[in-house]
Amino acid sequence: MTETIVRAIKLSRFYGEVKALDGVDLEVERGEWVSVMGPSGSGKTTLLNILGGLDRPNSGQLFVDGTDVTGLPPKELARFRRETVGLVFQQFHLVPYLTALENVMLAQYFHSMADEAEARAALEEVGLAERLHHLPAQLSGGEQQRVCIARALINQPRLILADEPTGNLDGANEETVLDIFRKLRAQAHTLIVVTHDPRVGRLADRVIALEHGHVERAEPNGEEAGGAGLARPSMTCAVPA
């Protein structure tokens, strides 16, 4: 029995004359890993921003976990962001004067209250047990991205949205981050990952290809995800060279 967590109906977003999204329909099942791919300017990030409550569509409707996100007033939209969504950014966006631990605690603080033990455990989970008290400038790109992922996960969001999560990482760090994503997938987290990288795209259960704001195609990914549609890949899923 599958359960739809994201349902987007005819989402459109215009910036002046530019149609960033033009009538996009999308459904994502709970526990699914969906990759959104497409060339620059195809509307990937716009779609992700709308899914994450960072932007609003000009028309269309978006339901996340049963909530009509498009109709939420600003205060409720902020609550939606802190309670429902975990965001992973290409640029990491860590607060420069806070340590790794404090950056994770910041998300807790905005959600409800900071809990150092929980934040520590989240960072240990992504392999940063030794880097808790380092500032972002003292961390490598991969480590910063892992802090960003720990921060995204700390409030147990129902939907994890990642925008080019490996875009700024070298091969080794990319592999580490993808391993974490595989784990998350195995733990039945719902992931929507915007990526240019076909390698990352192939790890998803499904790939949505955007072109000029339209869904060009949406197809199950049979290669590495271990089967089409909602099949769950194992944690030991091989990554192609």
Place this chain on the structure above:
Amino acid sequence: MRFAWRVLFGSLRHQRARLSIAALAMALGSALVSGLLNLSGDIGGQVGHELRAYGANVIIRPREPSLPAGGGELDFGAVSSAATFRESDLESIKRVRDVVGFVPYLYTIVEVEERRAVLAGVDPLAARALNAWWQVQGRWPEAEDEILVGVRAAAALSLEPGDIVKVGYGSEARKLRVVGLLETGGTEDDQLFGDLPTVQSLTGQPGQLGLVMVSALTSGRPLEAVARELQDLMPDAEVRTLAQFAQAEATVLNKVRLLIGLVAALVLIAGSLTVAGTLNTIVMERRAEIGLMRALGAADLRVAGLFLAEALSVGATGGLVGYLAGLALAGAIGRQVFETTITPAAWGLPGTLLVGLSVTLGAGLLPVRRAMDIDPARTLRGE
């Protein structure tokens, strides 16, 4: 709550250079405010003391006037040689707060060179202290047989310093030496001023006084209040304030305070603009951070709280440093201008801090409002 402090301290540490400049601007403004606050507490007293150089502002006389008397342009009515005080009554005047000095007088009419003249018995030291504007050609009397003669009286009587003059009262007479000519521009110029015990002895009124001129500060309380207290202490006397003096003093003091207030307001406006500018720059520079916080779902109040807390930290630091600097400034002005030590005003520190915090809070509202308008999606894209 503890975590909010960690974020606040981290942010302050991270931006210490820029915030230090804002705090310095506030410290400069606060220093002037603190200096002015500390001075204004004492300046009323200082200016009041300066104004006291212009003579008495309260007179005490017997209730039954019969003899014209006065000082300067002022008509004090008349005093009677029969209606007098005892010198011992003056002890009570000394106990009245805000009284900085008083001069006892005993007026009488005497014969000088076969002409009638008004002779006032005074304590020369007290009269000199109270009437700093009196001009004396020659010197003030130092012995009991020495007198000052008003310039018009001297001209009429053809007297000069060094002359010995015979002063008669009824059957009594004294030979007195003219040691100085007095010029006040008032009725004193027509009178003679001798040593009080000599006049008391000449007129047969030992220990008696006809009039007391009192100089009281008006910075602490209204002159009328001082007069009422004097009246209560001397129920048999008539105590009057010299309204025009009191009014002039109040006007001067009010103008001094108004000037202080205007300068403080201008300084604060300049300070608040500096703080607002700095905070605005900080908000612009931290757009990505604010965008991130909003993307993480931070409630507007929490983001605003963090930035306002930074603004208040700047205000508190600037206010505290400014208070201490202002205290030193007030002390220097007190020494250089008023030649006195300035006592720190009790409300100087809380007043300066309150002003500093209010100004930074006010200055921070607009930048924080701008922070609340930051679009997280755009700033995270780097726009």
